[in-house]
Amino acid sequence: MKIKLWLFIYATVLDYVLVCCFSYSGFSPLFVTWKKVVNGGEPRLRGCIGTLEARCLINGFKDYALTSALKDRRFPPIQARELPSLECTVSILTDFETANNYLDWEVGTHGLIIEFTDPEYSTRRSATYLPEVAAHEGWTKVEAIDSLMRKAGFSGPITESLRKRIRLTRYQSTLFALHYSDYASYVKTTRGAAPSILGAKPGNY
Known part of the structure; x- marks a missing residue:
């Protein structure tokens, strides 16, 4: 991948953070999500990676912008020709709370972290969904929990007894989105000329 693409991905998020999110400078868990918009349709996920550990926001967004664009194993690396169709969202995660049970959260408000023991292998499993995921998918709370258990790698039968043994942490997020x-x-x-990215089709911006 050409270095100019790397620099673009870095600049897209970092410039946006510096201009629009300066008041959020500091340390926080964070995620960077890339989506692709084609022919005016609904944005489709193109990469999403972050950390639940507190990171310096400026360096964290830089690192995870690259990681989510190029190293999300669910997708091939983003190519220069895709850039005009991309939308980037940075999420700052806040207000982490231990829930009373697996239903103690609100769709569209809370992100989820689940932890549980796989009864078949006696191994600990965990996974997270950002706050917008369940609402976007139209899931109920139970559907979201079951999907998250599958995301964690659990392939056995999901029973109510197993759901009740889940340790759930809920959190909220502040989002900033930017289309190319x-x-x-x-x-x-600000600079007098639109960005020129090697391999991307020129556009009228």
């Missing part, structure tokens, strides 16, 4: 066209317009306004 908005980023290009910002660069053109």
Whole structure:
């Protein structure tokens, strides 16, 4: 992958953080999500990676912008030709709380971290969904929990007894989203020319 693409991915998030999120400078858990918008349709996930450990936001967004774009194993690395269709969202995670049970959270408000013991292998499993996932998928609380258990790698039967043994942590997030066209317009306004990315089709921004 060309270095110019790496620099673009870095600049997209870092510039946005510096301009729009400066008041959030400090340390926090964070995620970076890339989505692709094609022909005006609904954005489709293209990469999402982050950390539940507190990180310096500026360095963290830089690192995870690259990681989520290039190293999410669910997807091939983002290519330069895709850039005009991309939307980037940075999530700052806050307000972590231990829930009373696996239903003690609100769809559309809380992100989830589940931890449980796989009864077949006696191994600990865990996984997380950001706050917007369950609402976007149209899931009930139970459907979201069951999906998260599968994401954690559990392949056995999901019973009510097993759900009740889940340790659930809920959290909230602050989101900042930026489409490539908005980023290009910002660069053109502040620097006098739209970004030129090797391998990407030129556009009118």
